[in-house]
Amino acid sequence: MTYCCGVLVRDGLVLIADTRTNAGLDNISTFRKLHIFEEPGHHVLGLATAGNLSVSQSVVSMLHEGVEDHEMGERRQLRDCRTMFQAAQLVGIAIRQVHRVNGPFMEQSNVSFDVSFLLGGQIAGDSLRLYMVYSAGNFIECTQDTPFLQIGEHKYGKPVLDRAVNYDMEISEALKSSLISMDSTMRSNLGVGLPIDVMVVTPDTLRSELIYRIEPGEPYFHDLRERWSAALRSAHASIPKPPYLKNARPRAVNDI
Amino acid sequence: MTYCCGVLVRDGLVLIADTRTNAGLDNISTFRKLHIFEEPGHHVLGLATAGNLSVSQSVVSMLHEGVEDHEMGERRQLRDCRTMFQAAQLVGIAIRQVHRVNGPFMEQSNVSFDVSFLLGGQIAGDSLRLYMVYSAGNFIECTQDTPFLQIGEHKYGKPVLDRAVNYDMEISEALKSSLISMDSTMRSNLGVGLPIDVMVVTPDTLRSELIYRIEPGEPYFHDLRERWSAALRSAHASIPKPPYLKNARPRAVNDI
Numbered sequence: 001m002t003y004c005c006g007v008l009v010r011d012g013l014v015l016i017a018d019t020r021t022n023a024g025l026d027n028i029s030t031f032r033k034l035h036i037f038e039e040p041g042h043h044v045l046g047l048a049t050a051g052n053l054s055v056s057q058s059v060v061s062m063l064h065e066g067v068e069d070h071e072m073g074e075r076r077q078l079r080d081c082r083t084m085f086q087a088a089q090l091v092g093i094a095i096r097q098v099h100r101v102n103g104p105f106m107e108q109s110n111v112s113f114d115v116s117f118l119l120g121g122q123i124a125g126d127s128l129r130l131y132m133v134y135s136a137g138n139f140i141e142c143t144q145d146t147p148f149l150q151i152g153e154h155k156y157g158k159p160v161l162d163r164a165v166n167y168d169m170e171i172s173e174a175l176k177s178s179l180i181s182m183d184s185t186m187r188s189n190l191g192v193g194l195p196i197d198v199m200v201v202t203p204d205t206l207r208s209e210l211i212y213r214i215e216p217g218e219p220y221f222h223d224l225r226e227r228w229s230a231a232l233r234s235a236h237a238s239i240p241k242p243p244y245l246k247n248a249r250p251r252a253v254n255d256i
Numbered sequence: 257m258t259y260c261c262g263v264l265v266r267d268g269l270v271l272i273a274d275t276r277t278n279a280g281l282d283n284i285s286t287f288r289k290l291h292i293f294e295e296p297g298h299h300v301l302g303l304a305t306a307g308n309l310s311v312s313q314s315v316v317s318m319l320h321e322g323v324e325d326h327e328m329g330e331r332r333q334l335r336d337c338r339t340m341f342q343a344a345q346l347v348g349i350a351i352r353q354v355h356r357v358n359g360p361f362m363e364q365s366n367v368s369f370d371v372s373f374l375l376g377g378q379i380a381g382d383s384l385r386l387y388m389v390y391s392a393g394n395f396i397e398c399t400q401d402t403p404f405l406q407i408g409e410h411k412y413g414k415p416v417l418d419r420a421v422n423y424d425m426e427i428s429e430a431l432k433s434s435l436i437s438m439d440s441t442m443r444s445n446l447g448v449g450l451p452i453d454v455m456v457v458t459p460d461t462l463r464s465e466l467i468y469r470i471e472p473g474e475p476y477f478h479d480l481r482e483r484w485s486a487a488l489r490s491a492h493a494s495i496p497k498p499p500y501l502k503n504a505r506p507r508a509v510n511d512i
Contacts, residue, residue, distance in 0.1 A: 155411035159440040163485060164492050172497040179498065184415040200501060212500050220499055229419060231491030236420050239483050241428040242435065243476055244468050245456060 001191025002033060002152035004048035005161070005178045006118040008130040008142045011171040012202035012209065013120045015046040016178045018186070020193035021053050034197035035060050037078045040207040043123040045078055045087060046199040050152035051115035051135065052106075055098055059115070062094040069093060084129040085141075088119050092137030099135075116151040121201055128203045148178075156188040157181035171209075175200060176224070179214075183225050196221070257447025258289055258408035260304035261417070261434045262374040264386040264398045267427040268458035268465065269376045271302040272434045274442070276449035277309050290453035291316050293334045296463040299379040301334055301343060302455040306408035307371030307391065308362075311354055315371070318350040325349060340385040341397075344375050348393030355391075372407040377457055384459045404434075412444040413437035427465075431456060432480070435470075439481050452477070 004017040017034040031053060037045040047063070049056035066075035067090055081087040095115065103113045113135055120130040120142075130142035132149045142149050144167040150158065164177040175198070185192045200210035214221045260273040273290040287309060293301040303319070305312035322331035323346055337343040351371065359369045369391055376386040376398075386398035388405045398405050400423040406414065413436075420433040431454070441448045456466035470477045 155444070156415050158444045159412050159415070160488075162444055163488055170497075172501050173492075175498050175501065176495060177492070180492065180495075188411070188414045188418055198500065210500050220496075224495055224498075227495050228491065231487075231494055232416075232419055235484065235487030235491055236429075236433070236436065238487055239432060239436075239480055240476075241426075242431050242480075244454065244466050245428050245431065 001189060002050040003154065003157060003182060003185045003189075003192040004033060004050055004118055004151045005148060005154075005157065005181055006048065006120050006130045006132075006142065006150075007148045007161075007165055007174040007178050008120065008128070009147055009165075009167050009169050009171060009174045011169070011174070012200060013046075013128055013130060014171065014175045014178050015048050015118060015120050015199040016175075016182055017048040017197050018182065018192045019195050019197065020191060022191055025190070028193075030195070032197060034199060036199065036208065036211060037063070037121075038208055039079060041124070042206065043079060043081075043121065044201050044206055044208050045119065045121035045123075046201070046208075047091070048118040048120075048151065049115070050117075052111065052113065055095075055102065055113060055115040055135075056117070058098045058102070059091065059094045059117070062097065063091065067094045067097065081123060083126045084119070084121070084123055084131065085126075087123065088131040088133055088139045088141075091117055091119055091131075091133045092139060095133065095135060096137045099137075118149055118151055120199075122203065122206060124206055128201060153185055153189050153192055157185040160184055171200060171202060179221060179224055180228055183221075183228060257445060258306040259410065259413060259438060259441045259445075259448040260289060260306055260374055260407045261404060261410075261413065261437055262304065262376050262386045262388075262398065262406075263404045263417075263421055263430040263434050264376065264384070265403055265421075265423050265425055265427060265430045267425070267430070268456060269302075269384055269386060270427065270431045270434050271304050271374060271376050271455040272431075272438055273304040273453050274438065274448045275451050275453065276447060278447055281446070284449075286451070288453060290455060292455065292464065292467060293319070293377075294464055295335060297380070298462065299335060299337075299377065300457050300462055300464050301375065301377035301379075302457070302464075303347070304374040304376075304407065305371070306373075308367065308369065311351075311358065311369060311371040311391075312373070314354045314358070315347065315350045315373070318353065319347065323350045323353065337379060339382045340375070340377070340379055340387065341382075343377075343379065344387040344389055344395045344397075347373055347375055347387075347389045348395060351389065351391060352393045355393075374405055374407055376455075378459065378462060380462055384457060409441055409445050409448055413441040416440055427456060427458065435477060435480055436484055439477075439484060
């Protein structure tokens with residue numbers, strides 16, 4: 001499994017991804033899933049991947065080598081895209097080409113062509129944007145109403161984001177929220193694990209603000225996990241007990 | 257969708273279930289999913305259901321009317337079971353009979369035979385137990401190591417339980433935890449909604465301690481949701497900001 005999360009606030013973009021891959025629980029490895037495409041002053045892009053590793057790696061390689069664009073009759077890389085919309089389209093084209101070549105054989109082996117991407121960043125002349133690209137190559141863009149997107153094992157870490165994230169929060173708060181979301185996911189799903197890759201981009205700088213790998217034992221993240229656990233325990237304790245069980249018996253029966 | 261959760265601690269058993277069913281997002285209804293089988297002094301059982309409503313309702317009806325047990329050559333109800341293990345077996349037999357009759361036709365219509373149950377309670381002579389029964393009729397029993405079981409849309413509400421629940425907690429704390437878990441699920445998934453049915457059984461009383469329906473607007477649950485949100489916000493705020501972005505630029509690059 002995988003968990004990747006992108007948060008796009010007024011103040012900037014956060015992309016985080018874990019690094020655990022597994023083919024069954026007895027075959028666990030570490031692979032980078034957050035890929036950086038950066039030419040300062042020209043473009044700064046992060047691509048987080050989830051799903052079948054052979055598919056996502058092929059897509060990333062094609063984006064590096066250039067994707068044959070049959071409609072345009074040319075081979076294009078991400079650096080050739082003039083807008084983020086074009087970059088998301090190019091990721092979609094690469095997915096479809098991998099599907100054309102490998103999809104039928106994967107189906108024969110009962111391996112589903114399952115992949116998804118978060119593409120975030122900025123290209124000179126366009127604004128800072130965040131997209132989620134599906135395995136069919138179609139995609140959606142993140143908007144201010146719900147300023148985050150998730151791929152992979154997204155459910156465990158969603159309640160935290162639903163409550164905490166809004167478009168007007170500081171970028172460091174957005175990063176903190178995404179790390180808490182990652183922590184919730186790691187606690188409940190063994191398929192998601194450290195190290196965690198983090199990328200931060202602020203608007204109109206056209207360079208990454210931060211590219212960082214959180215390794216096991218890293219002091220801040222360790223502290224965040226401990227504090228969050230303690231805070232949840234005390235939050236739990238601070239809520240009054242349900243009044244339904246006041247004196248245990250006689251029973252409070254209002255419905256059967 | 258559905259979310260049901262059972263917590264079994266030393267102090268007793270909590271079973272909770274939402275009441276929302278849907279056939280597509282445009283067809284939402286309210287159905288009771290927590291079914292009570294109680295003869296004080298003899299047995300007290302709660303059966304929470306998730307999955308295809310036609311299947312779960314058929315199973316519940318068969319358990320009321322009596323399940324034809326071909327191996328034993330007799331028709332049996334839950335009241336005829338002398339142990340909780342036998343009761344879980346009977347639920348499994350009922351599921352298999354519904355599958356035999358309806359499964360092939362559901363498959364023809366591309367409707368999956370998808371159902372699961374939480375069966376908890378006590379039968380005179382046995383102890384208070386909690387089981388999860390799968391659509392194949394097989395089942396697992398809840399143990400002290402992980403004193404809760406979930407069915408339906410279980411992921412959103414699992415982090416809260418993973419952190420909060422332990423076998424030695426008071427029954428009222430267990431009830432509170434399950435309600436917070438339900439709240440997390442309802443916030444992130446529209447397919448889970450109020451009212452919520454609650455059942456509490458304490459050991460060796462052989463009667464329900466509480467059977468209660470939490471309706472929309474019920475003061476305690478409303479207050480719990482508000483307090484939990486506020487506590488999470490303040491927990492979030494109490495964690496220091498990530499140090500990675502100290503001065504924004506120059507970049508901290510330790511890995512690319």
